[in-house]
Every structure is written in structure tokens, then in C-alpha cells.
Amino acid sequence: MVLLKQLLQGRRPALPLHLPAHGRGRGLAPELARLLRLSPGAWDLPELPQIGGPLESSGAVAESQRLWAERLGARQLWYGVNGASGLLQAALLALAAPGDRVLLPRNLHRSLLHGCLLGQLEPVLFDLPFDPSSGLWLPPSPQHLQAVIQAALADGPLAAVVLVSPSYQGLVGDLAGLIAVAHGQQLPVLLDEAHGAHLGCDGRLPPSGLSCGADLVVQSLQKAAGGLAQSALLLQGPGSDLPAASIERGLLWLQTSSPSALLLASCEASLQQLASGRGRAQLSRALDLGEELRARLRAEGFVLLENQDPLRLSWICAADGISGLEADDWLLERGVIAELPEPGCLSFCLGSRPPRGLLRRLPQALRRCRGALGSGAALRFSRPPLPLVASPERPLAEAWRATPEVVPLAAAAGRLAAEPLCPYPPGIPLLIPGERIDSARALWLQEQCQLWPDQIADTVKVAVE
Template identity: 80%
Template sequence: MVLLKQLLQGRRPRLPLHLPAHGRGRALAPALAQLLRQIPGSWDLPELPEIGGPLESEGAVAESQAAIAQLLGAQRCWYGVNGASGLLQAGLLALAQPGERVLLPRNLHRSLLHGCLLGQLEPVLFDLPFDPVSGLWLPPSPEHLDAVLRAALAQAPLAAVVLVSPSYQGCVGDLVALVALAQRQGVPVLLDEAHGAHLGLDPRLPPSGLSTGADLVVQSLQKAAGGLAQSAVLLQGSGSGVDPARIERALLWLQTSSPSALLLASAEASLQHLHSAKGRRQLARALTCGERLRQRLVACGFQLLETQDPLRLSWICAADGINGLEADAWLMERGVIAELPEPGCLTFCLGLRPPRRLLRLLPAVLEQLRQELGGAGARSFSRPPLPLVASPELPLGEAWRAKSEAVPLDQAAGRLAAEPLCPYPPGIPLLISGERIDGPRAAWLQEQRRLWPQQIADTVKVVIA
């Protein structure tokens, strides 16, 4: 029983700065923590008549979803128990019919590609602004999205557009303008707000996706709301004209018929607490801690990514000549666990109740890391040569199922990618299945292989013609 042993006797790190946002239980919603103190397993119940489920019209779950919709200002609300991933897929399939085109950003979550495959949809991927200092994609400006929409609609109609906000690192675009741009073109918006359940609840934070007019909004409740992993919520905007029956049909396809009562309770408890006066005070304290930590690190000379969420702190380690993946390994040996390592950046999630020793320990540990691993000179990143908008030449489903072979990078130009190609974390696809590996992208990959030999394979899978 290796897994049970690990969970029962696992190490307790000095600074756990990773998800879930409840910080190993410190910031669990109080009602959820109380439930977990009951007789073990007493809450593991089926869809009894008095409980019901997310798609039932009667029972406690239906009443809870209606109450949460009213609390958040949504038209409808559905809980999910297989994470934001399953709800993103359901939202996509509710908006688009087989054969239709959906506009997706290159920083999409891979579940959306899987949703396109399941729904027989044509993905149209659009490029994003790029930061050469950190090596990260940034939110699109309204001007950028306007150009994207014009280019995509010039080819054929779109059934939906997906926006990601906040990003993993806490970057938020001008959602009011972005959503309005899409909707003026008659294109409904599915917002991946997995990392933003707390937005709009404090003056220091950007507005929530619901308040910007998005048609469908998906939130992961373990990432910013003090819920358990896999608990999530799909919200329909108050002005959305999407037929709820289409949403529920997609949920029926993609959600389990035996949802965990514990995870459903997690969705309710975490949202109610986050939006309560006590929850807002807890959030305010965490935000203040994040702002103080940022000020302290900047005073020490650390270059940080400009974000709109103080609970996400991204150190641009490339500015100190440090590989983020090597820095992550160094930190883990010392009991400091970051959420997301990348070649040029290391992201820490402070959670809703940051560790007590955070302000004292993290600056000191990062300074020691910089002294030991730094000194190689600042690194910069070259922009991937991506078209503004692009669709796979071979339908996604055909490419996914086609016979494939691995070929050396220097022989890949001109071939069709057999699987998504994500050069290094966090998995932004340079190519998706069915896309042509053009000369510039093949050359860029070879150069990245030279720079990051441990992160980029020397072969790529291509479709056998």
C-alpha cells in the first residue's frame, strides 16, 4: 500500500506553496472541515432522493446550485466532480455542434483539445503576446483579439471563443473589452477561470468573469476557493442566451452518474465561505501577505512577473541566469515546494492562508538559491514562430488516431504532427495533432533543443503518410 503509506506518513515541507489553495487543510472552508471530522465515510453517499445530483431538478444539490447561482449573480450553476477539465469540455460541447469551428488560445488547457476530439469540432488556435524575459505567453489585448477574430472569421464562422483568465501565473486581461469584442461578432464566450474563483471579491483584484458578461464560466474550487481537488463549478452568465438544455446534455455525456457527495459538498461549502464576510476577510489577509512578500522580494533585487493576483508570485529566475526547473529541484530538497517550474520562471501559489513563516523564509531561501545557482548572466527567450490563427490540416480526430512514427527533429519539417507538441512546462502546444511542422517551427524546436536538452526530446511523432 505505497500510496496510502505516502498519504499517511508523507513529509511536511517547510513551505508548501502549491495547490490546492487550502494549503494542506489550513484554509479549508469551515463547513467542509467540519464535515471531514465526522465518522470517516459517513459522507460517502449515493444520489439518494433527498440529496439528488447536479442534473436532478429536486434534492439538496438542486437547491444548493440555485442558491449559489443567486449568490454569484449567475443565471444557472452546475457543480462538477471531475475538475474544471470536465466542465470546460461540457461548456465547449454545449456551444458547438460537430463540424463547427471553435477559437482557442495557444495557452489552452489540454482538456479543451480533448473536448474538440470528443465533439468532432475544428480547433482554431490563436497566437498570444509573448514576453521574451520570462518566456511566458501573456493575455491578449483588445486590439490583438480584434485582429484574431477578424482573421478567423474571414475564413469561416465560429461557434465559440475560449478565453483563459487568469493565467496560471495570475495574469488577467481586459475581460470586459475582450468579451464584448467577441459578442459583438455574435460569438459566445467560454471563460476558463479555473484559477479565478476569488476575483472580484476584493478591491485589489480584477472583476470576476461573470461580471464581464461571459456566457459560460468555469472555476476550479481547489485553485482559489478552499475546496477539495476535483470540485469545480460551471456558471451561466445572467445575460447568456445559451439553452440550458444543451449545457445539461453535455454534462450528462461527460460527468459521472455517481458524483461524490463529498465533492459536491466541497463545491457548495467553498463558494459559500469565499463569498461570506468571514471568507472575504480571510482573502484580504492573504492578499496583504502576498503584497508584502512581493515588496520584500523586489527590495532584495528579485525580478517578478507583473500579475493582477497577489496570491500568485512568479519569480523570473532567467533574469538571474537560473533555469527554473533546476531551481525547483534545489528548492524541493530544502522543503520549499513551488507550484509551477518553467525554464525562465518559478511560480508560487500562496493560497488562502499563506504559511506563517513565508515572509521570513522565502526571501532568505531564494537568496541562498541565487547565490548558489546564479551568476551565469540573464537569459532571454525567442518568440515561437506561430501564425496568428491556425487550424490543423488533417482533422484532429484523424491525426490523433493515425499511425505515427518518431523522427529526428532535423527531419520533421514538412511532416504532420501526430500529437500535441509542448516543448516544456506548462504544456503550451507549439503544435497540435494534424498541424504541419513548417520550417520556422522545426528550426525553432532545434534551437530550443540546444538550449534546453533536458526538457525537449530529440525526436517528434509525425503521421505516417
């Protein structure tokens, strides 16, 4: 009983600053916490008539979905129990038919790549602004997206545009402007808002994608609310004319026929918490703490990412000559668990109810980490050598299923990738199947191999041609 033993230990680290955002139960939606105190057999129920499911027209789930669609200003809303990943795939299949081209940012989550494969869609990937001091992709401007769409349309029509906002690190661009650009070309927008369920719930936070005009929005209630892992929402914008039948067909194809009653209840409880006075007060306190923590760290000379979500703290440790992966290992040994280590930065999820003592303990831990690992010489990162827009040279599914050959990265130039190259987390592919690896890309990938030790091999699978 290896897994059960780990879970039954119930050990709490000094500072758990990782997902789910409920912080190991501290910020769980109150009604959900109450449900979990009951005997598990009481709530582990099938789709009984009085309960129903996300695709049923009657029952408690259907009634709850209608209620929250109205309260949130959505045309329709569906609960999901296969995470934001499953809902993103279902939404993509609702927007595009086999053979269609869909425009996706380079910082897409790999679930969208899987959705393209399942739906026989052609992914058209577009490059993003890049920050060499942190190694991060940045949100595009509306002008950038306009140029991207024009370049993509030159090679054929598009079925939809996918945007990611906020990013894993809490970066939000001009979302309303980006959506307006896509709509100006009569292109529907699917927004991956997995990290922003709380957006718009406080005046200090950016507006939600739904209020900015997105056609379909996917949120993860474990990443930015008080829900359990795998609980998520798919919302249809009030201005979207996409038939509900198309969305529900995608959900039917990709969601389980036996949804967990616990996860469905997690969706409702999380929404109730966000909308309640108690939940808004808790979020406000968390935002206050996040802002104060930033001020303290900046006063001590730490370089932090200028993001738009105070509940995501990203230390640009590259400014101190430290790899985020090395800093993460050092902190883990001392009970501080970050959410996302990357070569240039280390991101922490403060959650809806941050740990006690955070204002004292995290700065203290980061000071010690900087003192132990810092070199004083800032690291810089090279921009990925990518075109503005690009599609796989060989169809995605064909390349992924091709007979692979394993070659060293140094010998990969000129070959077609046969699998994604995807450090995890957060699951953003640096290379997708069917892409031709030119010499500049091969050199850049070798550099990434050095920056991501143990997460990127020095070999790559290529298709036998």
C-alpha cells in the same frame, strides 16, 4: 501499498506553495474540514433522493446550485466533480456542434483540445503577445483579439471564442473589453477562469468573468479557493441565451453518473467560505501578505512578474540567469515546493492561508538559490514562430489516430504532428495533432527541448502520410 504509504506519512514540507490552494488543509473551507473529521462512511453517499446530483431537479444539490446561482448573479450554476477539465469540455460541446470551428488561444489547457476531439470540432488557434524576458505568453488586448477574429472569420464562420483569464501565473487582461469584442461579432465566450475563483471577492482583485459578461465560466475551487481537488463550477452568465438543455446535455455526456458527495459538498463549502465575513477576512490577510512579500523581494533585487493576482508569485529567475526548472529542483531538496517551474520563471501559489513564516523563509530560500545558481547573465527566449491564426492541416481526431512514426525533432520539418507536445504542468500544448511542422517551428521545438529537459523528448510522433 506505495501510494497509501506516501499519503499516510503526512509529512509537511518547509514551505508548500503549490496547489490545491488550501495549502495541505490550512485554508480548507471550515465546514468542509468539519465534514472530513467525521467517519468517511458517513458522507460517501450515492445520489439519494434527499441529496440528488448536479443534473437533478430536486434534492440538496439542486437547491444549493439554485441558491448560489442567485447569490453570484448567474443565470444557472452546476457543480462539477471532474475538475475544471471536465466542465470546460462539457461547456465547449454545449456551444458547438460537430464540424463547427471554435477559436482558442495558444495557451489553452489541453482539456479543451480533448474537448475538440470528443465533439469533432475544428480548433482555430490564435497567437498571443509574447514576453522574451520571461518566456511567457501574455493576455491579448481587445485590438489584438479583433484582428484575430477577423482573420479567423476569413476562413469561415466560428461557433464560439474561448479565453483564458487569469493565466496560470495570475495575468489578467482587459477581460470586459475582450468579451465585448467577441460579442460584437455575435460570438459567445467560454471563459477558462480555473485560476480565478476568488476574483472580484476583494477590491484589490480584478472583476470576475461573470461580471464582465462571459456566457459560460468555468472555475476550479481547488486552485483559488478552499476546495478539494476536482471540485469545480460551471456558471452561465445572466446575459447568455444558451438553452440550459444544451449545457446539461454536455454535462451528461462527460460527467460521472455517480458524483462524489464529498466533492459536491466541497463546491458548496468553498462558495460559502468565499462569501462569508470570515472568508473575506482570510482572503484580505492573504492578499496583504502577498503584497508585502512582493515588496520585500523587489527590495532585494528580485525580478517578479507584474501580474494581477497577489496570491500568485512568479519569480522571473531568467533575469538572474537561472532556469526555473533548475531552481525548482534546488528548492525541492530544501523543502520549498513551488507550483509551476518553467524555463524562465518559477511560480508559487500562496493560497488562501499562506504558510507561517513565509515572509522570512521564502526570501531567505530564494536568496540562497540565487547565490548558488545565478550567473548574472539574463536569459532571453525566442518568440514561437506561429501565424496569427491557424487550424490543423489534417482533422484533429484523424491525425491523433493516425499510424505514428517517431522521428528526431531535427528531421520533423515538413511532417504532420500525430500527438500533442505538452510539457506538464500546466498542460499547454506547444504542438497539436494535425499541425504541419515547418522548418522554423522545428528549430524552435528543438530549442524548447533544451529548455525543458526530461519533459520534452528530442523526438516527436508524426503521422505517416
